[in-house]
Each structure stands twice: as C-alpha cells, then as structure tokens.
Amino acid sequence: MKRERLDKVLANMGFGTRKEVKQLVKQGLIQVDGETVQDPGMHVLPEEQEISVEGESIQFKRWIYVMMNKPPGFISATEDARHKTVVDLLPYEWAIKVHPVGRLDIDTEGLLLLTNDGQLSHNLLSPKKKVDKEYFARISGRVTAQHVEEFARGVKLDDDFTTLPARLEIIQSGEISEIKVTIMEGKFHQVKRMFAAFGLEVIYLKRLRMGPLLLDETLDLGEFRELTEEELTALRQA
Numbered sequence: 001m002k003r004e005r006l007d008k009v010l011a012n013m014g015f016g017t018r019k020e021v022k023q024l025v026k027q028g029l030i031q032v033d034g035e036t037v038q039d040p041g042m043h044v045l046p047e048e049q050e051i052s053v054e055g056e057s058i059q060f061k062r063w064i065y066v067m068m069n070k071p072p073g074f075i076s077a078t079e080d081a082r083h084k085t086v087v088d089l090l091p092y093e094w095a096i097k098v099h100p101v102g103r104l105d106i107d108t109e110g111l112l113l114l115t116n117d118g119q120l121s122h123n124l125l126s127p128k129k130k131v132d133k134e135y136f137a138r139i140s141g142r143v144t145a146q147h148v149e150e151f152a153r154g155v156k157l158d159d160d161f162t163t164l165p166a167r168l169e170i171i172q173s174g175e176i177s178e179i180k181v182t183i184m185e186g187k188f189h190q191v192k193r194m195f196a197a198f199g200l201e202v203i204y205l206k207r208l209r210m211g212p213l214l215l216d217e218t219l220d221l222g223e224f225r226e227l228t229e230e231e232l233t234a235l236r237q238a
Contacts, residue, residue, distance in 0.1 A: 003043040006032065006051070009060065014093030015053055029054045063117050064098050065232055066090065067213070070112040071221035076103040086112060089222055101125065101210075102133075102186050110135070110207035111215035114224075120235065124211065127185055130164075131211040131238055134182045135191055138204040143170050143177040147198060151181065155194045161187065163194060176203070211238035 007021040010030070015021055018040070024030050025040040031052045032044055044051065046060035068086060070076070075083045078099055083106065087095040098114040101121045115121060124131050151168040164184050171178040177200075181191060192202045208215050212234040219225065227235070 003045055005040075006030070006037065006042050006044050007040040009044065009046045009051070010053065010058075012093075012097065013058065013060065014091070014096070024053065064094055064115055065117065065120075065227040066094060066098060066114040066224050067216060067219070067227055067231075068112045068114060068224040069215060069219040069221055070104050070109055070207075072107045072109055075106050076100040076112060086114065090114070090224065104207060105189060105192075105205070108205045108207065109221060110205075111210055111213065112207070113210060113213065113227075124235070124238070125186060127164075129238075130184045132182050132184045132209075133186065133207060133211075134180060134209040136206045136208055137179050137181065137191065137195075137202050139177040139179060139195055139200050140175075140203050141177065141200040142173050142175070143168070143179050143200065144173065145170075147200075150198070151194065155197050157187070157190075157193045157197060163187070163190065166194065180208070211235060 101113040167182040
C-alpha cells in the first residue's frame with residue numbers, strides 16, 4: 001500500500017488546492033486517526049487511515065467508475081475551449097480525475113462510462129478485446145433486409161476502411177426507420193458513416209450498452225451514478 005501526501009490526497013478529493021488544504025491544517029480542522037494534523041505534507045495511507053475534515057470523516061476512493069446518460073450538446077472530453085464537456089456535469093472531486101471511455105458525438109445521447117482506471121479503459125476500447133456497443137437510432141430513409149446483410153458482412157466507409165461485421169436489427173422501416181445496431185469498433189462517427197455509405201442519414205443516436213454494461217434507464221439525460229460492484233465485475237470480465 002502506497003503512502004501519499006495528505007495535502008495531495010485532500011486536493012484530489014476536492015477540498016481545495018494544496019495551499020487551501022494547508023490553511024485548513026493551520027486552523028486545526030484536519031485530523032488523521034483522531035489526531036489533529038500539524039504538517040500538511042505528512043504521508044498517510046488514505047485507504048486505511050481515518051481522515052476527517054472539519055469533524056466529518058471522508059471516504060477515500062482510489063478508483064472512480066461513473067455511468068452517465070450523456071445529454072446532447074456536451075462533448076466526450078475532459079476539456080474544450082468551445083464546448084461544454086461531459087465532466088462539467090460531474091462534481092469537482094470526480095471531474096478532476098476521470099476521463100470518458102471512448103467518445104460519443106456531441107449530438108449523441110446515452111451510455112457513457114467515466115473513470116480514472118486507465119487499464120479498464122484500454123481493455124474496453126481495444127479492438128482486440130471485441131467489446132461490443134449497442135445503439136438505438138432513427139434513420140431518415142427506409143432500412144431494409146439488404147442493409148442487414150450488408151452490415152453483417154462489414155461496411156466499406158468513405159475512407160475505404162471496411163468495418164468488422166455488425167448486427168443490424170430493424171424495429172420499424174419507413175420514411176423514418178428505427179433500428180438497433182451493434183458494433184465492435186469505435187471509429188470516428190462510425191454508425192453515422194455506416195448508414196451514410198448507403199445514402200441514409202442518422203437523425204437520432206443513443207448508446208444503450210457497452211459490453212455487459214446497460215444504460216440505467218432511470219437516469220435522466222445528464223444524470224449519473226457510480227457503478228455497482230456487479231456491473232464493475234462484469235465489465236472487468238468482459
């Protein structure tokens with residue numbers, strides 16, 4: 001177990017900058033294992049020792065796993081000069097740590113995982129792992145059984161890249177078609193480009209699932225929650 005500087009631990013948990021944490025220490029407002037702290041640079045085992053700030057015990061979490069129902073209008077990034085990002089929706093102590101796992105377009109809704117676990121992110125996004133992603137979409141134009149067959153073979157995109165086979169399910173076919181599609185890659189605008197290859201336009205897109213992780217439909221757009229232990233175990237096994 002690694003010891004860490006107390007001021008760094010508290011700063012990373014959102015209790016201010018290290019300078020502000022130092023002021024809390026000077027005011028005698030921080031305790032470790034019941035003893036008032038004198039040195040903000042003291043080394044602690046945050047997962048084992050009891051740390052309290054202003055009389056309230058804090059719970060240290062090294063790893064954060066958050067499911068979000070991403071709303072439109074936010075980009076899947078940690079910072080951007082022009083647009084609001086998904087981390088802007090999170091509390092500060094999470095926002096400064098996590099990153100989105102993969103990208104959803106600015107106008108795309110649905111399941112987005114945010115974490116500070118780089119290894120899990122890599123495993124979920126690596127093409128070698130073949131973790132599938134399922135989307136619901138509304139398409140301007142008629143989606144037919146022929147498209148289902150073409151998707152199952154893999155679709156050649158506008159840059160001559162051919163996707164892996166994808167599963168396309170038609171819910172409703174008409175001037176506006178409703179479909180579900182499952183892919184195992186995450187190329188830039190992939191779902192939109194796959195339909196564009198057949199002259200069809202995606203007018204609404206929502207991610208429903210990543211591997212075994214299903215979007216919690218009780219979450220309104222912009223809402224989020226931590227993963228359950230069962231969800232996290234399933235993701236790691238995936």
